[in-house]
Amino acid sequence: MLYFATGNINKVKEAEIILKDIKIQQINIKYPEIQGSLEEVAEFGAKYVYNIIKKPVIVEDSGFFVEALNGFPGPYSRYVQETIGNEGILKLLEDKDNRNAYFKCVIGYCDENGVKLFSGIIRGKVSEEIRGEHGFAYDSIFIPEGESRTFAEMSREEKSRISHRKLAFDKLREFLKRGKYEI
Template sequence: MSGAQTRRLARGEQLVLASHNRGKLAEFDALLGGYGITIVSAGQLGLPEPEETADSFAGNAALKAVAAAQASGLPALADDSGLCVAALGGAPGIYSARWAGPDKDFPAAMARIHEAIGDDTDRSAWFISVLCLAWPDGSVRVFEGRIDGQIAWPPRGAHGHGYDPIFTPEGETRTFAEMPEAEKNAISHRARAFAAFRAACLPDPG
Protein backbone atom coordinates (compact mmCIF):
# COMPACT_ATOMS: atom_id res chain seq x y z
CA MET A 1 0.00 0.00 0.00
CA SER A 2 2.92 2.37 0.49
CA GLY A 3 3.35 2.69 -3.26
CA ALA A 4 -0.23 3.91 -3.50
CA GLN A 5 0.73 6.99 -1.50
CA THR A 6 2.79 8.38 -4.40
CA ARG A 7 0.90 6.83 -7.32
CA ARG A 8 -0.74 9.28 -9.72
CA LEU A 9 -2.92 9.06 -12.78
CA ALA A 10 -1.16 9.97 -16.03
CA ARG A 11 -2.31 12.16 -18.89
CA GLY A 12 -4.04 10.05 -21.54
CA GLU A 13 -5.07 7.44 -18.97
CA GLN A 14 -8.59 6.06 -18.85
CA LEU A 15 -10.47 6.19 -15.55
CA VAL A 16 -13.66 4.33 -14.65
CA LEU A 17 -16.20 6.31 -12.63
CA ALA A 18 -17.81 3.66 -10.42
CA SER A 19 -21.32 5.02 -10.88
CA HIS A 20 -24.39 4.47 -13.04
CA ASN A 21 -25.50 8.07 -12.51
CA ARG A 22 -25.28 10.13 -15.71
CA GLY A 23 -25.35 13.40 -13.81
CA LYS A 24 -22.39 12.34 -11.72
CA LEU A 25 -20.51 11.28 -14.85
CA ALA A 26 -21.04 14.74 -16.37
CA GLU A 27 -19.92 16.41 -13.14
CA PHE A 28 -16.68 14.47 -12.91
CA ASP A 29 -16.06 14.75 -16.64
CA ALA A 30 -16.10 18.53 -16.19
CA LEU A 31 -13.88 18.39 -13.11
CA LEU A 32 -11.29 16.25 -14.89
CA GLY A 33 -11.50 18.01 -18.25
CA GLY A 34 -8.17 19.83 -18.01
CA TYR A 35 -6.07 16.85 -16.95
CA GLY A 36 -6.12 14.69 -20.09
CA ILE A 37 -8.02 11.92 -18.30
CA THR A 38 -10.72 10.03 -20.22
CA ILE A 39 -13.66 8.96 -18.10
CA VAL A 40 -15.98 6.05 -18.73
CA SER A 41 -18.72 5.08 -16.30
CA ALA A 42 -19.35 1.68 -14.77
CA GLY A 43 -22.79 1.86 -16.39
CA GLN A 44 -21.31 2.35 -19.85
CA LEU A 45 -19.10 -0.71 -19.30
CA GLY A 46 -22.06 -2.79 -18.12
CA LEU A 47 -20.49 -3.37 -14.69
CA PRO A 48 -22.86 -4.37 -11.89
CA GLU A 49 -23.36 -2.10 -8.88
CA PRO A 50 -21.97 -3.79 -5.77
CA GLU A 51 -24.13 -3.84 -2.66
CA GLU A 52 -23.05 -1.13 -0.22
CA THR A 53 -22.53 -3.23 2.89
CA ALA A 54 -19.81 -1.24 4.67
CA ASP A 55 -20.50 0.79 7.82
CA SER A 56 -18.78 4.00 6.68
CA PHE A 57 -18.61 6.37 3.72
CA ALA A 58 -15.00 5.35 3.12
CA GLY A 59 -15.87 1.67 3.22
CA ASN A 60 -18.69 2.00 0.71
CA ALA A 61 -16.60 4.18 -1.63
CA ALA A 62 -13.83 1.57 -1.52
CA LEU A 63 -16.25 -1.29 -2.22
CA LYS A 64 -17.46 0.45 -5.38
CA ALA A 65 -14.03 1.59 -6.59
CA VAL A 66 -12.27 -1.75 -6.01
CA ALA A 67 -15.08 -3.71 -7.70
CA ALA A 68 -14.97 -1.46 -10.77
CA ALA A 69 -11.17 -1.50 -10.99
CA GLN A 70 -10.95 -5.28 -10.76
CA ALA A 71 -13.79 -5.86 -13.23
CA SER A 72 -12.47 -3.36 -15.81
CA GLY A 73 -8.70 -3.69 -15.38
CA LEU A 74 -8.55 0.12 -15.17
CA PRO A 75 -8.14 2.56 -12.28
CA ALA A 76 -11.55 3.47 -10.86
CA LEU A 77 -12.92 6.37 -8.84
CA ALA A 78 -15.97 6.13 -6.58
CA ASP A 79 -17.63 8.43 -4.13
CA ASP A 80 -19.98 7.97 -1.23
CA SER A 81 -21.64 10.91 0.42
CA GLY A 82 -24.48 11.86 2.71
CA LEU A 83 -26.02 14.21 5.25
CA CYS A 84 -25.36 13.76 8.95
CA VAL A 85 -27.59 15.42 11.56
CA ALA A 86 -26.28 15.91 15.10
CA ALA A 87 -29.69 15.59 16.80
CA LEU A 88 -30.19 12.24 15.04
CA GLY A 89 -26.85 10.81 16.12
CA GLY A 90 -25.35 11.36 12.67
CA ALA A 91 -28.28 9.88 10.72
CA PRO A 92 -29.17 9.48 7.94
CA GLY A 93 -25.40 9.34 7.18
CA ILE A 94 -24.49 6.42 4.96
CA TYR A 95 -28.21 5.69 4.57
CA SER A 96 -28.99 9.16 3.11
CA ALA A 97 -30.04 7.84 -0.30
CA ARG A 98 -31.97 4.96 1.24
CA TRP A 99 -34.02 7.36 3.39
CA ALA A 100 -35.43 8.68 0.10
CA GLY A 101 -36.57 5.19 -0.89
CA PRO A 102 -36.46 3.47 -4.27
CA ASP A 103 -38.31 6.39 -5.90
CA LYS A 104 -35.73 8.93 -4.62
CA ASP A 105 -38.43 10.88 -2.80
CA PHE A 106 -36.22 13.49 -1.16
CA PRO A 107 -39.11 15.78 -0.11
CA ALA A 108 -40.36 12.87 2.02
CA ALA A 109 -36.84 12.23 3.33
CA MET A 110 -36.43 15.90 4.28
CA ALA A 111 -39.78 15.85 6.08
CA ARG A 112 -38.66 12.72 7.93
CA ILE A 113 -35.55 14.54 9.16
CA HIS A 114 -37.60 17.56 10.25
CA GLU A 115 -40.05 15.38 12.16
CA ALA A 116 -37.28 13.35 13.77
CA ILE A 117 -35.49 16.47 15.01
CA GLY A 118 -38.73 17.70 16.56
CA ASP A 119 -38.17 20.36 19.22
CA ASP A 120 -34.43 19.68 19.55
CA THR A 121 -32.65 23.04 19.54
CA ASP A 122 -29.45 21.53 18.10
CA ARG A 123 -29.93 21.80 14.34
CA SER A 124 -26.27 21.36 13.42
CA ALA A 125 -25.50 19.06 10.50
CA TRP A 126 -22.75 18.28 8.05
CA PHE A 127 -22.32 16.80 4.61
CA ILE A 128 -19.55 14.25 4.03
CA SER A 129 -18.09 13.15 0.69
CA VAL A 130 -15.46 10.44 0.40
CA LEU A 131 -13.64 9.72 -2.86
CA CYS A 132 -11.78 6.45 -3.32
CA LEU A 133 -9.33 5.81 -6.17
CA ALA A 134 -8.56 2.13 -6.71
CA TRP A 135 -6.22 0.31 -9.06
CA PRO A 136 -6.73 -3.22 -10.44
CA ASP A 137 -3.99 -4.54 -8.12
CA GLY A 138 -6.07 -3.57 -5.08
CA SER A 139 -4.20 -0.38 -4.13
CA VAL A 140 -6.54 2.35 -2.87
CA ARG A 141 -6.38 5.99 -1.82
CA VAL A 142 -9.17 7.69 0.09
CA PHE A 143 -9.98 11.42 0.36
CA GLU A 144 -12.65 13.01 2.56
CA GLY A 145 -14.39 16.38 2.35
CA ARG A 146 -16.76 17.85 4.93
CA ILE A 147 -18.85 21.00 5.22
CA ASP A 148 -20.70 21.97 8.40
CA GLY A 149 -23.94 23.88 8.68
CA GLN A 150 -27.51 23.86 9.99
CA ILE A 151 -30.78 22.19 9.09
CA ALA A 152 -33.28 24.73 7.74
CA TRP A 153 -37.06 24.37 7.62
CA PRO A 154 -39.08 24.66 5.48
CA PRO A 155 -37.02 23.60 2.43
CA ARG A 156 -35.87 26.54 0.31
CA GLY A 157 -34.44 26.87 -3.19
CA ALA A 158 -34.77 25.18 -6.56
CA HIS A 159 -31.14 24.39 -7.37
CA GLY A 160 -29.04 21.39 -6.38
CA HIS A 161 -30.42 17.99 -5.49
CA GLY A 162 -31.06 15.64 -2.60
CA TYR A 163 -31.06 17.36 0.80
CA ASP A 164 -29.73 20.69 -0.50
CA PRO A 165 -32.99 22.61 0.22
CA ILE A 166 -32.67 22.04 4.00
CA PHE A 167 -28.92 22.57 4.45
CA THR A 168 -27.49 26.01 5.22
CA PRO A 169 -23.65 25.98 5.27
CA GLU A 170 -21.79 27.84 7.99
CA GLY A 171 -21.48 31.57 7.31
CA GLU A 172 -24.48 31.55 4.95
CA THR A 173 -28.16 32.44 5.22
CA ARG A 174 -28.98 30.62 1.97
CA THR A 175 -29.46 26.90 1.66
CA PHE A 176 -27.37 24.96 -0.86
CA ALA A 177 -30.47 24.87 -3.08
CA GLU A 178 -30.69 28.68 -3.07
CA MET A 179 -27.13 29.05 -4.35
CA PRO A 180 -26.19 28.96 -8.04
CA GLU A 181 -24.82 25.51 -8.81
CA ALA A 182 -21.29 26.81 -9.51
CA GLU A 183 -21.18 28.67 -6.19
CA LYS A 184 -22.33 25.66 -4.21
CA ASN A 185 -19.95 23.33 -6.06
CA ALA A 186 -17.00 25.60 -5.20
CA ILE A 187 -17.46 25.09 -1.44
CA SER A 188 -19.23 21.74 -1.17
CA HIS A 189 -18.08 18.61 0.61
CA ARG A 190 -17.44 16.99 -2.79
CA ALA A 191 -15.33 19.98 -3.90
CA ARG A 192 -13.20 19.61 -0.77
CA ALA A 193 -12.72 15.88 -1.29
CA PHE A 194 -11.91 16.48 -4.97
CA ALA A 195 -9.33 19.15 -4.08
CA ALA A 196 -7.46 16.62 -1.93
CA PHE A 197 -7.74 13.97 -4.67
CA ARG A 198 -6.53 16.43 -7.31
CA ALA A 199 -3.47 17.46 -5.29
CA ALA A 200 -2.46 13.87 -4.60
CA CYS A 201 -3.41 11.93 -7.72
CA LEU A 202 -3.79 14.07 -10.83
CA PRO A 203 -1.10 15.20 -13.28
CA ASP A 204 -0.45 18.90 -13.81
CA PRO A 205 -3.32 20.44 -15.81
CA GLY A 206 -2.65 20.96 -19.50
Protein backbone atom coordinates in the same frame (compact mmCIF):
# COMPACT_ATOMS: atom_id res chain seq x y z
CA MET B 1 -9.21 8.90 -18.60
CA LEU B 2 -10.65 8.49 -15.14
CA TYR B 3 -13.73 6.29 -14.86
CA PHE B 4 -16.45 7.28 -12.38
CA ALA B 5 -18.69 4.36 -11.43
CA THR B 6 -22.05 5.88 -10.55
CA GLY B 7 -25.59 5.94 -11.83
CA ASN B 8 -26.06 9.47 -10.45
CA ILE B 9 -25.55 12.00 -13.25
CA ASN B 10 -25.70 14.87 -10.72
CA LYS B 11 -22.54 13.55 -9.05
CA VAL B 12 -20.83 13.28 -12.44
CA LYS B 13 -21.75 16.86 -13.39
CA GLU B 14 -20.45 18.15 -10.07
CA ALA B 15 -17.22 16.16 -10.50
CA GLU B 16 -16.75 17.55 -14.02
CA ILE B 17 -17.05 21.11 -12.70
CA ILE B 18 -14.57 20.45 -9.90
CA LEU B 19 -12.11 18.35 -11.91
CA LYS B 20 -12.31 20.39 -15.09
CA ASP B 21 -8.69 19.50 -15.99
CA ILE B 22 -9.29 15.72 -15.76
CA LYS B 23 -11.31 13.78 -18.34
CA ILE B 24 -14.04 11.79 -16.58
CA GLN B 25 -16.09 9.01 -18.10
CA GLN B 26 -19.20 7.83 -16.28
CA ILE B 27 -19.68 4.09 -16.20
CA ASN B 28 -22.83 2.60 -14.80
CA ILE B 29 -21.52 -0.58 -13.23
CA LYS B 30 -23.57 -1.69 -10.27
CA TYR B 31 -21.59 -2.82 -7.26
CA PRO B 32 -22.86 -4.25 -3.99
CA GLU B 33 -23.25 -1.45 -1.47
CA ILE B 34 -22.14 -3.05 1.74
CA GLN B 35 -23.46 -1.90 5.10
CA GLY B 36 -20.72 0.06 6.82
CA SER B 37 -19.03 3.42 7.03
CA LEU B 38 -18.65 5.68 4.02
CA GLU B 39 -14.99 4.67 3.90
CA GLU B 40 -15.82 0.96 3.85
CA VAL B 41 -18.41 1.42 1.10
CA ALA B 42 -16.06 3.53 -1.07
CA GLU B 43 -13.13 1.13 -0.64
CA PHE B 44 -15.20 -1.94 -1.42
CA GLY B 45 -16.89 -0.32 -4.42
CA ALA B 46 -13.64 0.95 -5.95
CA LYS B 47 -11.98 -2.47 -5.66
CA TYR B 48 -15.05 -4.24 -7.01
CA VAL B 49 -15.34 -2.05 -10.11
CA TYR B 50 -11.57 -1.99 -10.73
CA ASN B 51 -11.54 -5.80 -10.74
CA ILE B 52 -14.10 -5.69 -13.56
CA ILE B 53 -12.66 -2.94 -15.79
CA LYS B 54 -8.95 -3.04 -14.85
CA LYS B 55 -8.66 0.75 -15.34
CA PRO B 56 -8.35 3.63 -12.86
CA VAL B 57 -11.77 4.15 -11.34
CA ILE B 58 -13.45 6.19 -8.65
CA VAL B 59 -16.57 5.60 -6.65
CA GLU B 60 -18.08 8.14 -4.30
CA ASP B 61 -20.19 7.71 -1.21
CA SER B 62 -21.68 10.59 0.71
CA GLY B 63 -23.67 10.91 3.87
CA PHE B 64 -25.73 13.55 5.61
CA PHE B 65 -25.16 13.63 9.37
CA VAL B 66 -27.49 15.51 11.73
CA GLU B 67 -26.16 16.14 15.27
CA ALA B 68 -29.53 16.17 17.05
CA LEU B 69 -30.31 12.80 15.46
CA ASN B 70 -27.02 11.24 16.61
CA GLY B 71 -25.57 11.38 13.10
CA PHE B 72 -28.66 9.97 11.40
CA PRO B 73 -29.08 9.35 8.49
CA GLY B 74 -25.29 9.09 8.01
CA PRO B 75 -24.25 6.26 5.70
CA TYR B 76 -27.92 5.39 5.16
CA SER B 77 -28.69 8.77 3.57
CA ARG B 78 -29.87 7.40 0.24
CA TYR B 79 -32.29 4.93 1.84
CA VAL B 80 -33.63 7.59 4.23
CA GLN B 81 -34.03 10.06 1.35
CA GLU B 82 -36.01 7.46 -0.60
CA THR B 83 -38.22 6.56 2.37
CA ILE B 84 -38.92 9.67 4.48
CA GLY B 85 -37.26 12.37 2.36
CA ASN B 86 -36.51 15.90 3.44
CA GLU B 87 -39.97 16.27 4.92
CA GLY B 88 -39.23 13.38 7.27
CA ILE B 89 -35.92 14.87 8.42
CA LEU B 90 -37.61 18.22 9.10
CA LYS B 91 -40.36 16.43 11.04
CA LEU B 92 -37.75 14.64 13.18
CA LEU B 93 -36.18 18.02 13.99
CA GLU B 94 -39.41 19.88 14.83
CA ASP B 95 -38.72 20.08 18.57
CA LYS B 96 -34.92 20.31 18.33
CA ASP B 97 -32.89 23.48 18.92
CA ASN B 98 -29.67 21.95 17.62
CA ARG B 99 -29.89 21.91 13.83
CA ASN B 100 -26.17 21.39 13.20
CA ALA B 101 -25.38 18.98 10.40
CA TYR B 102 -22.69 18.11 7.92
CA PHE B 103 -22.18 16.40 4.62
CA LYS B 104 -19.27 14.00 4.23
CA CYS B 105 -17.97 12.64 0.96
CA VAL B 106 -15.52 9.77 0.56
CA ILE B 107 -14.01 9.00 -2.83
CA GLY B 108 -12.46 5.62 -3.37
CA TYR B 109 -9.83 5.57 -6.13
CA CYS B 110 -8.49 2.23 -7.32
CA ASP B 111 -5.80 1.33 -9.83
CA GLU B 112 -3.18 -1.43 -10.12
CA ASN B 113 -1.59 -0.15 -6.89
CA GLY B 114 -4.71 -0.56 -4.76
CA VAL B 115 -7.22 1.79 -3.17
CA LYS B 116 -6.76 5.31 -1.85
CA LEU B 117 -9.50 7.21 -0.03
CA PHE B 118 -10.12 10.96 -0.10
CA SER B 119 -12.69 12.69 2.09
CA GLY B 120 -14.26 16.08 2.50
CA ILE B 121 -16.66 17.50 5.08
CA ILE B 122 -18.76 20.65 4.98
CA ARG B 123 -20.54 21.77 8.11
CA GLY B 124 -23.73 23.76 8.38
CA LYS B 125 -27.27 23.45 9.65
CA VAL B 126 -30.64 22.10 8.65
CA SER B 127 -33.07 24.77 7.44
CA GLU B 128 -36.54 25.16 8.91
CA GLU B 129 -38.16 24.41 5.57
CA ILE B 130 -37.41 23.02 2.12
CA ARG B 131 -35.85 25.77 -0.01
CA GLY B 132 -34.48 25.93 -3.53
CA GLU B 133 -34.85 24.43 -6.96
CA HIS B 134 -31.35 23.12 -7.71
CA GLY B 135 -29.46 20.18 -6.33
CA PHE B 136 -30.57 16.78 -5.17
CA ALA B 137 -31.16 14.75 -2.02
CA TYR B 138 -30.68 16.90 1.11
CA ASP B 139 -29.51 20.03 -0.76
CA SER B 140 -32.84 21.79 -0.21
CA ILE B 141 -32.56 21.58 3.60
CA PHE B 142 -28.81 22.12 4.14
CA ILE B 143 -27.35 25.60 4.74
CA PRO B 144 -23.53 25.54 4.71
CA GLU B 145 -21.60 27.57 7.31
CA GLY B 146 -21.18 31.17 6.25
CA GLU B 147 -24.20 31.02 3.94
CA SER B 148 -27.84 32.02 4.28
CA ARG B 149 -28.92 29.90 1.31
CA THR B 150 -29.36 26.15 1.05
CA PHE B 151 -27.28 24.19 -1.45
CA ALA B 152 -30.45 23.95 -3.58
CA GLU B 153 -30.70 27.75 -3.74
CA MET B 154 -27.20 27.96 -5.22
CA SER B 155 -26.22 27.32 -8.80
CA ARG B 156 -24.39 24.06 -9.47
CA GLU B 157 -21.18 26.07 -9.95
CA GLU B 158 -21.60 27.90 -6.62
CA LYS B 159 -22.20 24.66 -4.75
CA SER B 160 -19.27 23.00 -6.52
CA ARG B 161 -16.90 25.69 -5.19
CA ILE B 162 -17.62 24.87 -1.53
CA SER B 163 -19.12 21.38 -1.30
CA HIS B 164 -17.90 18.30 0.51
CA ARG B 165 -17.27 16.75 -2.91
CA LYS B 166 -15.09 19.71 -3.86
CA LEU B 167 -12.91 19.13 -0.81
CA ALA B 168 -12.58 15.41 -1.52
CA PHE B 169 -12.04 15.85 -5.28
CA ASP B 170 -9.36 18.50 -4.62
CA LYS B 171 -7.45 15.91 -2.58
CA LEU B 172 -7.88 13.36 -5.36
CA ARG B 173 -6.60 15.86 -7.95
CA GLU B 174 -3.46 16.54 -5.89
CA PHE B 175 -2.83 12.81 -5.53
CA LEU B 176 -3.20 12.28 -9.27
CA LYS B 177 -0.85 15.17 -10.06
CA ARG B 178 1.81 13.84 -7.66
CA GLY B 179 1.54 10.44 -9.32
CA LYS B 180 2.00 12.05 -12.73
CA TYR B 181 -1.43 10.75 -13.72
CA GLU B 182 -2.27 11.72 -17.30
CA ILE B 183 -4.64 14.71 -17.03
